[in-house]
Amino acid sequence: MSRWWTEAVAALGDVVPLPLAALLLLLAALLAALAWYFFPAWVPRRLPRPRLRLPRPRRPRLRLRLPRLRLPRLRLPRRRRAARLGEPAVPVPAPRTPEPAAPGHASLADRLAAEGRYAEAVRERLRDMVRALVDRQVVEPRPGMTVTELTTVAARVRPEVRPTLHAAGTIFSDLWYAQRPATPEHDRRMRDLATDLHRELAEDGERR
Incomplete structure (x- = not known):
């Protein structure tokens, strides 16, 4: 009668090839070693907190409307226009001035x-x-x-x-x-x- 782990390895070999399973175990061991070595640098110091932004109350602005002053328009002379x-x-x-008529004038x-x-x-x-x-x-x-x-x-x-x-x-x-x-x-x-x-x-x- 074989041991239980022999049967478990045989069942795993039917699903995943044994070389691939060995590689996955090696990677898992490497990640665990790195996590243990760099602990606790990879652990976040502060957990994110939800922030609620409430709208600020706006103060009413007072607008003073001053009456517009209408100045009279200056009319330019016709020549400038x-x-x-x-x-x-x-x-x-020019006003006509009488001139003496002369031949060849x-x-x-x-x-x-x-x-x-x-x-x-x-x-x-x-x-x-x-x-x-x-x-x-x-x-x-x-x-x-x-x-x-x-x-x-x-x-x-x-x-x-x-x-x-x-x-x-x-x-x-x-x-x-x-x-x-x-x-x-x-x-x-x-x-x-x-x-x-x-x-x-x-x-x-x-x-x-």
Whole structure:
């Protein structure tokens, strides 16, 4: 009759191979030896405690609403308003002074163009166009008026002058606002537009 441990080893060998069982026993002995050697370093000193965080009572804040002070708005002059909107103001024509007519007399715009000052010549021709509209009582001279306002006001009285004034205003804005270099072509185009405007005003005056 065999001993009980012989039967137990035989039963264990049927489930787990004996070399693997010996290796597992060796690892268990090694872990037990390490735990005994490093005791009590691996034992936690403090056990975790559950912490309950209660909401803190909030103190009511006092808000004082002060009345708003409304200051009156300052209205800028029309010339500054036109500059702020990004559109140059139309040059106001100077009062006409009688000059003695002489043969071969050239206008101020022609003299500026002859000197190569084409941007100033364009401005002078636009000023002459505004003077013609004022003389015909189409518009009233108003400092700070932009080219868009000039075209709108003049077109209400004389609708036929809208294309001419619009083209002249575009040239004037390109040179004096966009700061594009002026060329003789700009002056020639502006001179033709001024001639067209004078002709349209004269034809309309004859019909009336």
